[in-house]
Amino acid sequence: MSEVESFFKSAFSVDNVIFGFDGGDLKVLLIQRGAAPYRGKWALPGDLVYPNEDLDTAAERVLEQLTGLRGVYLEQVKAFGAVDRHPLGRVITIAYYSLIKIDDYAVTPASFAQSARWHDFAHIGELAFDHNEILETCLKQLKHKVRMAPVGFELLPPKFTLTELQQLYESILETELDKRNFRKKILSMNLLIDLNEVQEGVAHRPAKLYQFDRVKYEQFVGEGFTFDV
Amino acid sequence: MSEVESFFKSAFSVDNVIFGFDGGDLKVLLIQRGAAPYRGKWALPGDLVYPNEDLDTAAERVLEQLTGLRGVYLEQVKAFGAVDRHPLGRVITIAYYSLIKIDDYAVTPASFAQSARWHDFAHIGELAFDHNEILETCLKQLKHKVRMAPVGFELLPPKFTLTELQQLYESILETELDKRNFRKKILSMNLLIDLNEVQEGVAHRPAKLYQFDRVKYEQFVGEGFTFDV
DNA sequence: CATGGTTATTGTCATTCTAACACCAATTAG
DNA sequence: CTAATTGGTGTTAGAATGACAATAACCATG
Numbered sequence: 001m002s003e004v005e006s007f008f009k010s011a012f013s014v015d016n017v018i019f020g021f022d023g024g025d026l027k028v029l030l031i032q033r034g035a036a037p038y039r040g041k042w043a044l045p046g047d048l049v050y051p052n053e054d055l056d057t058a059a060e061r062v063l064e065q066l067t068g069l070r071g072v073y074l075e076q077v078k079a080f081g082a083v084d085r086h087p088l089g090r091v092i093t094i095a096y097y098s099l100i101k102i103d104d105y106a107v108t109p110a111s112f113a114q115s116a117r118w119h120d121f122a123h124i125g126e127l128a129f130d131h132n133e134i135l136e137t138c139l140k141q142l143k144h145k146v147r148m149a150p151v152g153f154e155l156l157p158p159k160f161t162l163t164e165l166q167q168l169y170e171s172i173l174e175t176e177l178d179k180r181n182f183r184k185k186i187l188s189m190n191l192l193i194d195l196n197e198v199q200e201g202v203a204h205r206p207a208k209l210y211q212f213d214r215v216k217y218e219q220f221v222g223e224g225f226t227f228d229v
Numbered sequence: 230m231s232e233v234e235s236f237f238k239s240a241f242s243v244d245n246v247i248f249g250f251d252g253g254d255l256k257v258l259l260i261q262r263g264a265a266p267y268r269g270k271w272a273l274p275g276d277l278v279y280p281n282e283d284l285d286t287a288a289e290r291v292l293e294q295l296t297g298l299r300g301v302y303l304e305q306v307k308a309f310g311a312v313d314r315h316p317l318g319r320v321i322t323i324a325y326y327s328l329i330k331i332d333d334y335a336v337t338p339a340s341f342a343q344s345a346r347w348h349d350f351a352h353i354g355e356l357a358f359d360h361n362e363i364l365e366t367c368l369k370q371l372k373h374k375v376r377m378a379p380v381g382f383e384l385l386p387p388k389f390t391l392t393e394l395q396q397l398y399e400s401i402l403e404t405e406l407d408k409r410n411f412r413k414k415i416l417s418m419n420l421l422i423d424l425n426e427v428q429e430g431v432a433h434r435p436a437k438l439y440q441f442d443r444v445k446y447e448q449f450v451g452e453g454f455t456f457d458v
Numbered sequence: 459c460a461t462g463g464t465t466a467t468t469g470t471c472a473t474t475c476t477a478a479c480a481c482c483a484a485t486t487a488g
Numbered sequence: 489c490t491a492a493t494t495g496g497t498g499t500t501a502g503a504a505t506g507a508c509a510a511t512a513a514c515c516a517t518g
Contacts, residue, residue: 010239010240010241010280011239012239012241012310012321049310051239051319052312053312054310054311054312055308055310055311055321076307076308078305078307078308079284079305079307079308079323081241081278081283081284081323082283082284083281083282083283090280092241092284092323094308094310094321161466162466162467163465163466178506178507178508179466179467180467180468180469180506180507180508180509181505181506181507183467183468184468184469185505198513198514199514201515202464202465202514202515203463203464203465203514203515203516204463204464204465204466204513204514204515205464205465205466205467205512205513205514205515206465206466206513206514207465207466207467208466208467390495391495391496392494392495407477407478407479408495408496409478409479409496409497409498410476410477410478412496412497413497413498430486431485431486431493431494432485432486432487432492432493432494433484433485433486433492433493433494433495434483434484434485434486434493434494434495434496435484435485435494435495436494436495436496437495437496459518460517460518461516461517461518462515462516462517462518463514463515463516463517464513464514464515464516465512465513465514466511466512466513466514467510467511467512467513468509468510468511468512469508469509469510470507470508471506471507471508472505472506472507473504473505473506473507474503474504474505474506475502475503475504475505476501476502476503476504477500477501477502477503478499478500478501478502479498479499479500480497480498481496481497482495482496482497483494483495483496483497484493484494484495484496485492485493485494485495486491486492486493487490487491487492487493488489488490488491488492
């Protein structure tokens with residue numbers, strides 16, 4: 001094999017850390033591998049990138065094949081390319097994370113998965129390949145991002161309460177926040193629409209429902225505003 | 230060609246945005262390409278990744294071949310993988326940036342370069358491939374990084390003045406800073422060693438020379454400190 | 459229907475951080 | 489010796505932060 005040919009004896013894949021939030025804990029959607037290597041092991045959903053496919057497109061495809069969702073929040077994080085990270089050959093992978101509303105998720109058969117399941121972020125065991133490392137890197141990235149851009153709303157249903165929003169931040173940042181200060185800060189941004197609706201069927205004082213005002217956010221950004229929690 | 234083979238009809242490269250600082254402007258080290266495609270055009274230094282080489286190692290190699298430097302600050306930024314980004318085939322590239330002390334730079338012949346030259350960041354024309362986009366992304370990353378970690382010192386000589394440090398920040402952040410407030414903030418971190426030396430041969434009051442105290446920084450980080458400018 | 463359990467909602471004050479701002483000091487050039 | 493240049497320093501007003509607790513609204517239960 002010539003040297004030039006050997007350069008092309010390699011492949012690249014995308015792996016996608018799909019985050020969800022169920023009101024309590026931060027979740028990650030993992031698959032159980034249906035093929036070697038690591039058959040039967042839990043892993044991040046991912047696939048080889050097609051020769052005529054952009055990286056972002058490949059990540060979107062993996063997400064759609066598994067969840068049926070399109071147009072969700074997706075962000076590239078980092079390339080992982082240790083020589084020995086894949087036992088069958090030289091494969092570098094580009095890690096993405098995406099944020100989905102967990103209620104939108106519908107199980108979809110995907111060629112690369114025996115089965116798929118949400119896992120509590122806090123209780124994830126040993127994964128295939130270097131996927132534990134990828135997961136940690138993506139969470140670190142999300143921790144930064146969620147404080148500097150209004151991406152947290154991607155994980156919540158369209159109508160949500162301030163307590164839900166706070167719990168979301170607390171579970172991503174792995175810290176507790178002061179309730180009054182949190183509300184003060186969020187509301188002072190004027191980015192939430194008060195829907196004049198309340199929760200129903202809860203055994204306590206019902207909370208008001210809000211909606212994120214994306215139009216206003218874009219407008220404020222144009223005026224020099226930067227989101228900051 | 231089988232489908233599996235076609236997956237392996239691809240290559241990956243690294244491209245390195247090498248930043249330097251000469252006391253006035255932020256600089257980038259560019260090469261003039263010695264081979265097709267884009268022969269003669271200015272481009273980021275980069276090379277294909279060897280089959281048995283880690284990504285980080287490849288980036289270090291490119292840097293060393295061009296500058297003779299080892300062990301300098303190097304950080305991966307993002308993978309660029311548009312299908313048509315390379316005219317000769319499917320090549321995705323992993324972008325890195327590195328920070329070097331411009332005085333340490335010694336011209337070294339590199340196979341991939343006809344010639345290499347520092348360019349003012351502000352006056353860079355059209356580059357080969359998608360390298361303008363890569364450059365912009367790396368600067369954006371550096372702007373964030375320099376505010377949240379003491380990486381700016383990587384661009385300065387071991388002994389520097391506070392004015393030099395401020396000019397460095399101003400040129401990276403593309404903004405002006407207040408002299409008194411800047412000094413107050415930097416000195417209050419207790420991360421600079423006052424060398425009790427002053428500049429020599431300047432036609433004005435000589436400035437005091439300082440040195441960054443990496444040991445203290447590591448210690449403070451261990452105690453929960455976070456650098457923030 | 460009265461009580462208890464549970465969560466939602468709201469404001470103040472002390473402290474800290476931020477941002478704006480101007481003058482004297484030390485040196486070299488001529 | 490004078491001019492020109494850059495180095496070095498402190499205060500203050502306003503804003504942001506962080507700590508903190510009592511009342512309101514709803515459902516469940518007896």
